[in-house]
Amino acid sequence: MGSDDLVKHHSDYTNFDTTDASKQSVLFQVVENYRALVDDQRNWVCNLANAASLIWEAYHKLNASGLSKADVNWSGFYVVDKLDTNQLILAPFQGKVACQTIPIGKGVCGKTASTKQTQLVPDVNKFPGHIACDGETNSEIVVPILLDNELKGVLDIDSLTLEGFDEVDADFLQKLADLIAATCDW
């Protein structure tokens, strides 16, 4: 994938190629397919909705292929709430119903927002002030979405398994978050 020539339907953007048998290769395709999708579209809701789907499908393919420990039960976004900039508000996601708002500074998403630093959490139950939208979640990664160092939101992925994510995930998800920041009108 990564080329529009091979896309018959939009759903084909989630047909990730695992012949390289590496997490890096699939996460690279997530970034490149997102780039192709948003070529002519800057609506943030639309772009985040498709990005959440790309991430969900990629991690399920990775887990089924034995290339990622993460058994992803939630992938999506919180953005800065324009009506109250002290909190994040739920944005497009895949997975079960989630908390609507998160105070900046609180929990894994809130800490990512307040520090503008990725939080790689091998065991959420040991994270001080963790907000459990889903009690089955065991590990989590949250990456800030920053435009000119201004916080726009966070990219959040939850896993049923402990230690679901590592530095490879953090690197590629930061690339994706940076691309999302630059390709949307916020």
Add this chain to the structure above:
Amino acid sequence: MGSDDLVKHHSDYTNFDTTDASKQSVLFQVVENYRALVDDQRNWVCNLANAASLIWEAYHKLNASGLSKADVNWSGFYVVDKLDTNQLILAPFQGKVACQTIPIGKGVCGKTASTKQTQLVPDVNKFPGHIACDGETNSEIVVPILLDNELKGVLDIDSLTLEGFDEVDADFLQKLADLIAATCDW
């Protein structure tokens, strides 16, 4: 469910009770759980994101319980694009990556938007001008979201099976769409 007393985590809103063994009962819970969720929240992106999840989880429970023919592969929303009111633009959803924009009047979503009437399509391949975001979809229901008869968007559900939806779905999804229209700031 339907009562906050029984909710420990937000994900519990998707623990639908099927002891009544009826589609009506589960779809009623979707409407009531949506109502409980949005009690103190009018952000349309947040509310549509959780609504898409409620619908997805409910139909998967219904299908697994033999209470619905629909094998849902996409549930979500398109809204009127404020930058070009002649088209719909992708909003929160669950499922694979989808078409970003749909001209009003074109395809099942577009016809729902132009006619402000629910489209119950037993076989999408026979629908004139059908836009296939996913070639695996076989049936579809699309319900208009109207506030004071003004179109805000559409609620769209796709099924892998033919004839996935019927008048029971249409009735409850219209109740949900009406509630969504009234409970969000657009």
